[in-house]
Amino acid sequence: MKAVTWQGKRDVRVEDVPDPRIEQPTDAVIRVTSTNICGSDLHLYEVLSAFMEPGDILGHEAMGVVEEVGSEVTNIKPGDRVVIPFQMSCGHCFMCDERLYSQCETTQVKEYGSGAALFGYSKLYGEVPGGQAEFLRVPQAQFTPIKVPDGLPDERFVYLSDVLPTAWQAVEYAGVPKGGTVAVLGLGPIGDMSSRIAMHHGARVIGVDMVPERIGRAAARGVETLDLNEHGDNLGDVVREMTGGRGPDSVIDAVGMEAHGSGVPKMAQTLTGLLPDKIAEPLMQRVGVDRLTALYTAIDMVRRGGTISLSGVYGGATDPLPMLTMFDKQLQLRMGQANVKRWVDDILPLLLNADSDPLGVDDFATHRIPLDEAPQAYETFQKKQDGMVKVVMHP
Ligand SMILES: NC(=O)c1ccc[n+]([C@@H]2O[C@H](COP(=O)([O-])OP(=O)(O)OC[C@H]3O[C@@H](n4cnc5c(N)ncnc54)[C@H](O)[C@@H]3O)[C@@H](O)[C@H]2O)c1
Ligand SMILES: [Zn+2]
Ligand SMILES: [Zn+2]
Numbered sequence: 001m002k003a004v005t006w007q008g009k010r011d012v013r014v015e016d017v018p019d020p021r022i023e024q025p026t027d028a029v030i031r032v033t034s035t036n037i038c039g040s041d042l043h044l045y046e047v048l049s050a051f052m053e054p055g056d057i058l059g060h061e062a063m064g065v066v067e068e069v070g071s072e073v074t075n076i077k078p079g080d081r082v083v084i085p086f087q088m089s090c091g092h093c094f095m096c097d098e099r100l101y102s103q104c105e106t107t108q109v110k111e112y113g114s115g116a117a118l119f120g121y122s123k124l125y126g127e128v129p130g131g132q133a134e135f136l137r138v139p140q141a142q143f144t145p146i147k148v149p150d151g152l153p154d155e156r157f158v159y160l161s162d163v164l165p166t167a168w169q170a171v172e173y174a175g176v177p178k179g180g181t182v183a184v185l186g187l188g189p190i191g192d193m194s195s196r197i198a199m200h201h202g203a204r205v206i207g208v209d210m211v212p213e214r215i216g217r218a219a220a221r222g223v224e225t226l227d228l229n230e231h232g233d234n235l236g237d238v239v240r241e242m243t244g245g246r247g248p249d250s251v252i253d254a255v256g257m258e259a260h261g262s263g264v265p266k267m268a269q270t271l272t273g274l275l276p277d278k279i280a281e282p283l284m285q286r287v288g289v290d291r292l293t294a295l296y297t298a299i300d301m302v303r304r305g306g307t308i309s310l311s312g313v314y315g316g317a318t319d320p321l322p323m324l325t326m327f328d329k330q331l332q333l334r335m336g337q338a339n340v341k342r343w344v345d346d347i348l349p350l351l352l353n354a355d356s357d358p359l360g361v362d363d364f365a366t367h368r369i370p371l372d373e374a375p376q377a378y379e380t381f382q383k384k385q386d387g388m389v390k391v392v393m394h395p
Contacts, residue, residue: 001016001017001018001019001020001133001134001135002014002015002016002017002133002134002371002372002395003015003016003017003057003129003130003132003133003134003371004057004058004059004130004132004133004371004374004375004393005017005054005055005056005057005058006044006045006052006053006054006055006056006057006058007054007055008049008054009045009046009049010045010046010378010379010382012045012058012374012375012378013375014371014372014374014375015055017055017057017133019134019135020129020135020136020137021068021137022068022069022070022137023137024070024139025070025071025072025073026070026072026073026139026140026141026142027069027070027073027137027138027139027141028066028067028068028069028070028073028076028137028138028141028145029066029067029068029069029135029136029137029138030062030064030065030066030067030082030084030135030136030138030145031064031065031067031134031135032062032063032064032131032133032134032135032136032395033063033064033065033154033394033395034062034063034064034154034155034158034392034393034394035059035061035062035063035131035132035133035158035371035392035393035395036059036061036062036158036159036161036162036163036365036390036391036392036393037059037061037132037374037377037378037381037390037391037393038060038061038086038162038163038189039188039189039190039256040060040086040121040162040313041058041059041060041120041378042258042378042381042382043256043257043258043313043315044058044121044122045378045382046258046382047257047258047315048122048124048315049277050277051122051123051124052122052123053123053127056120056122056127056129056130057120057129057130057132057133058120058130058132059119059120059130059131059132059133060086060118060119060120060121060130060131060161060162061086061131061158061159061161061162061163062083062084062119062130062131062132062136062158062161063081063082063083063084063148063154063157063158063160063161064081064082064084064136065079065080065081065082066078066079066080066081066082066145067135069141070141072142073141073142074142075142075143075145075147076141076145076147080147081147081148081149081150081157082145082146082147082148083145083146083148083157083158083160083161084119084131084136084138084144084145084146084161085101085144085145085146085160085161085162085165085340085341086118086119086121086161086162086337086338086340087101087102087104087107087115087116087117087118087119087144087337087340088104088107088116088117088118088119088126088128088138088139088140088144089101089102089104089106089107089116089140089143089144089340089341090104090105090106090107090140090142090143091140091142091143091144092106092143093105093106095116096143099339099341099342100339100342101116101339101340101341101342102115102116102336102337102338102339102340103115103116103339104116104117104140106140107126107139107140109124109125109126111123112124112125114126115336115337116337117139118337119131119136120132131161132371132374132393132395133371133395134371134395143341144341146160146340146341146344148160148348149352151354152351152352152354153362154392155361155362155364155365155392156351156361156362157351158392159193159361159364160340160344160347160348160351161340162338162340163189163190163193163364163390164193164343164347164359164361165338165339165340165341165342165343165344165347166190166193166311166338167190167193167194167196167197167254167311168197168338168343168346168347169311169336169338169339169342169343170190170194170197170252170254170309170311170338171194171197171198171201171203171252171309172343173307173309173334173335174198174250174251174252174307174308174309174334175250175307175309175332175334176198176201176203176249176250177249178202179202179203179204180203180204180248180249180250181203181204181205181206181243181248181249181250182198182203182204182205182206182248182249182250182251182252183205183206183207183208183239183248183250183251183252183298183301183302184198184205184206184207184208184223184251184252184254185208185251185252185253185254185255185294185297185298185312186208186209186253186254186255186256186294186312187207187208187209187211187214187215187217187218187223187225187254188209188214188254188255188389189364189389189390190254190311190312191207191209191218191252191254191255192207192214192217192218192364192389193359193364194252194254194311195207195218195221195223196221196359196360197359198252199221199222199223200350200358200359204224205222205223205224206223206224206225206226206239206242206243206248207219207223207224207225207226208225208226208227208228208231208235208297209225209227209228210227210228210229210232210260211384212227213366213387213389214384214389215227217389221360224242226238226239228260235297235301236297236300236301239301240301243303246303246304247301247302247303247304247306248301248302248303248306249302249303249306249307250302250306250307250308250309251297251298251301251302251306251307251308251309252308252309252310252311253294253295253298253308253309253310253311253312254311254312255293255294255312256294256310256311256312256313256314257291257312257313257314257315257316258291260291260293292316292319292320292321294312295308295310295312295314295321296322298310299321299322299325299326299329299331300325302329302331304329304330305329305330305331306329306331306332307331307332307333307334308331308332308333308334309334309335310333310334310335310336311335311338313337314335364389364390365390365391365392366387366388366389366390366391367386367388367390367391367392368391368392368393368394369391369392369393369394370393370394370395371393371394371395373393374393377391377393
């Protein structure tokens with residue numbers, strides 16, 4: 001089959017690889033019909049290179065049709081239409097019972113001290129072959145897949161793999177009080193969708209980014225937008241002015257470790273990227289740092305007693321945080337990989353009516369391409385060119 005493979009820093013290629021097959025009685029194999037590129041893939045593209053091996057198949061946002069199931073998989077059958085969450089979860093461990101599916105104890109990657117295994121996401125998360133491919137082996141298929149009905153196009157459902165539950169959790173964790181205000185930092189797919197969901201819940205949303213098309217897209221849906229290029233130095237003051245001098249009740253950081261505007265950590269990330277993997281890997285696990293501009297902005301901006309919800313991924317081991325301010329302001333901080341299946345029952349009703357599309361999933365993608373064009377798309381997406389916000393690939 002054809003698959004998008006990681007070959008090195010900023011080097012992604014479509015290659016012929018062996019078809020996946022059932023390896024465990026709890027596996028399924030699906031034929032992929034739609035599969036997206038995610039901001040998280042960009043971390044692998046460059047900063048997290050040390051944890052990748054040439055040939056690793058990328059991708060964690062796939063949906064398709066079940067081809068084959070193992071003997072212990074009874075919840076789905078060949079021909080069923082399914083969306084595959086970006087994490088694998090068993091559905092019967094302590095963490096799954098708590099509905100903390102991204103912490104599943106059956107698939108946790110203990111070697112690296114990580115949570116549940118993720119598709120296409122480096123050694124840190126189990127080095128499981130990903131979904132940017134014609135076929136995908138799904139471990140823990142007795143629980144992991146989300147069954148969706150026939151009749152509506154893929155783009156109605158494909159974002160259940162990541163963007164929708166991640167944004168939903170970001171908003172839940174932000175705990176915006178009734179009639180309150182949330183600031184969303186970063187208007188990529190995650191920030192954009194978080195804004196839509198927060199507005200759907202009735203919140204006032206202030207969105208921040210620096211890419212004109214992304215700002216425009218959010219503004220068109222009613223977000224009060226701010227351009228980082230214009231307000232970068234006094235963003236906190238500007239937002240306080242918009243919120244009665246106090247700051248927003250909650251801030252969602254949908255930027256993460258590669259924030260624009262972080263000089264020294266950017267240099268550190270670039271330098272570790274130049275080291276051989278054998279040296280870089282332990283170094284990143286012990287002294288790695290993130291680019292923390294967005295998080296610092298959130299800490300400064302949020303009102304006293306407010307909540308910061310991190311959906312942007314961080315990976316530093318020794319990040320310096322302004323504990324004085326955080327303690328004094330009595331902040332609450334919530335974060336983590338989305339527990340995908342926890343939110344599906346909340347989200348699905350918003351997707352099932354052909355005549356209404358409250359979250360705007362039908363035209364959420366800006367680019368639809370065949371798998372072969374993945375290498376170019378990764379480059380364009382990283383550079384945020386060509387108005388690219390979300391790419392859906394059709395293998
Ligand atoms: N928690 C989860 O389960 C989960 C799931 C999916 C993605 N993510 C993470 O969410 C983050 C966003 O994902 P995405 O797909 O939207 O990525 P993206 O890279 O497309 O979006 C990030 C946006 O942030 C903007 N930005 C950069 N620096 C900024 C700053 N200092 N202030 C404000 N905006 C800034 C960029 O211009 C860009 O538009 C990534 O870190 C990704 O890894 C987390
Ligand atoms: Zn993703
Ligand atoms: Zn589990």
